[in-house]
Amino acid sequence: MSIAGLALSLTLASTTVITEGIQLPAAPPRCAALAAAPVCRDTPHGVIVGPAEGGGEAAVILAAEEARVAEQTWTSIFGIDPAPYAVVLDQALPSESLRAAGALRVLPWMSLTARRTMMEQGIRDAVAGQVPASQVEALTAAAMLQAAPQMQISLDNSAQPGVMAHELGHIWYMLGFWADAPQGDDRYGSPAPDWLDEAAAVLMEREALTEARRAAFHKVWAEAPRLDAVSELMAEVHPAFASGASVETLTNGAASASGPVVMMMSGEEFQRRTGTDIGAAAAFYTRVRAFVDFMEARTGDHQAVVRLTTHLRAGGTVADWFAQDPAGVVLGGSVAAADSAFKVWADIATAEPT
Ligand SMILES: [Zn+2]
Structure with missing residues (x-):
């Protein structure tokens, strides 16, 4: 995957989301109580809602299947039920009504149709801002054609199994283990170290995504093998926040007490908002996966x-x-001994062909 085609998906929750002494409700939200939802599917622990138009029903069915697998993955890894949740495609229903129905967190999500529409609109706007009105139509068509392959790669990436599960993992990890913990100075995810928040989410990903991260680690390690990889990772600030950006500035104030906001950012936009190179950000996820693999390989625990x-x-x-x-x-x-053990493991793991 080229860096230019890499869009980073981040779940950003405001630091004010955590409520003291939160009690997880016993019952998940149910479609039966959501009369206003155009399309709705129950999963064992949540609901997926979406719009009726534009292939909304097919998108909801697909998302519900992914969410169902994610719930099973979560329980098998973390040994607790996923907190009651909702996924809302294309803003089909306000978060408030889903929370009123029992969802502790609402994950906003975009269907492929909506993603494509948004990308096409971006191209249209960019062309319209640069050429005289008489040429807009012809040049937009040409620009669409030119952008089509890159757009398809980006759409395919966002539709990979495990992408939504990753974001659900963040939500369930925060609610399942850290709901009543003070956030302190930590800006990203829960009060856990940033790498651990990311590990919980990365563990939720499925085969193809996991293999892509493992392949990426070969490159990361070849370019920068480290003697202190574990110490560094344990103390590392999530790259989106490493230069001091806040959740509020990253999301234009959209993240609120009501729940997380999922941001899809292009490389340029990520750089502009965070001051961090998107390749460096992607390498953080890669190194988190590698550390989890290292723990599993060495301990089997x-x-x-x-x-x-x-x-x-x-x-x-x-x-x-x-x-x-x-x-x-x-x-x-x-940690120092783990640094050495990790170096030995990583040297061997990356010497094998992918
Ligand atoms: Zn993540």
Whole structure:
């Protein structure tokens, strides 16, 4: 995948979203209680709603299938039920009515049709801003034709199985483990270290996306093999926030107490809003996946991430966890020892052909 074609999807929740002492409701929202929803499908723990027009029903059915798989993946990895949620395609229903029906968080999502329309509108606007009115029509058609292959790649990427599951993972991780924890200074996701928020989401991704991240790690490691990869990752600020941007500036104030906002940004837009190169941002996800793979390969312990989470939630530190947890001990018993173990693992893993 070329960097130019890379669109980064970020779930950004306002730092004010966390409510003290939140109680997870026992019952998920149900379509039966959402009479105003044009199209609606129940999943075991949530609802997917979308518009009736423009292939909305097919998009809702597809999203519901993805969400159902995501729920199973979540429970098998984290051992708890997903918090009650809703996914809303193309703003088919206001978030308030979904929350009133029991959704703790509402994930706004775009159907492929809406994504395509948005991209085409972007091209139309760009052309209209540059040429005399008499030429707009002809030049727009030419620009559409030229942009078509890149647009298709971007649409295919956004439609990959696991992309929505990743974002649902962020929501369920935050609600399942950190709902009543003070956010402190952490800007991204939950109060967990940024890499751990991302790990929870990356673990939700499906085969093709996971393989793409593993292939990308070969390149990342070849370009920058590190002696302190684990220490660096543990302390790293999510690249979207590394230069001090806030959720409010990244989302133009759209992220609010009502729930997360999903941003799809092109490389240029990401650079403009965050001051960070999108390739560096993508490498963060790649290195998170690699660390999760390293833990799994070395410990075979599927519960390690969950125990680390509950340890941190209880006020423990990453250093204690490495020293005390059985998986941490296998990884070397300290962050510094894990740095060395990771280097050995990464050198071998990237020496194999992809
Ligand atoms: Zn993420």
